[in-house]
Amino acid sequence: MLKRRRPAGPRAKSGPPADSWVTPATTDLFKTIAGLKSPEETERFFRDLCTIPELHTLAHRWEVAKLLDQGVHYADIAERTGASTATITRINSWRRFGTGGYRLLLDRRKARSK
Numbered sequence: 001m002l003k004r005r006r007p008a009g010p011r012a013k014s015g016p017p018a019d020s021w022v023t024p025a026t027t028d029l030f031k032t033i034a035g036l037k038s039p040e041e042t043e044r045f046f047r048d049l050c051t052i053p054e055l056h057t058l059a060h061r062w063e064v065a066k067l068l069d070q071g072v073h074y075a076d077i078a079e080r081t082g083a084s085t086a087t088i089t090r091i092n093s094w095r096r097f098g099t100g101g102y103r104l105l106l107d108r109r110k111a112r113s114k
Helices: 024-034 039-049 052-069 074-081 085-097 101-112
Strands: none
Touching (some): 024 039
């Protein structure tokens, strides 16, 4: 007999709430980042905040998101970036169905390049 699993969500007992990443500390971090006034300030802050591998991981995800938005095929993205198709799929899912952060910045980037 199969056991029925409880759906994950804010009240699920099997794990943390879906929005558990939103804490006073993360909110303060995001407000701090929003207060940066230039790309140079942002570079300085992120270099102090993150390790080099963490920065490369963030940049890698952003590169994959841009290529997906340009309609580049998964296999080509994997070849160009070295990302696994599982990672590309996950990023595409966040890009399409996430909180809208990727879409917001991808659209702004397109508008600036016109």
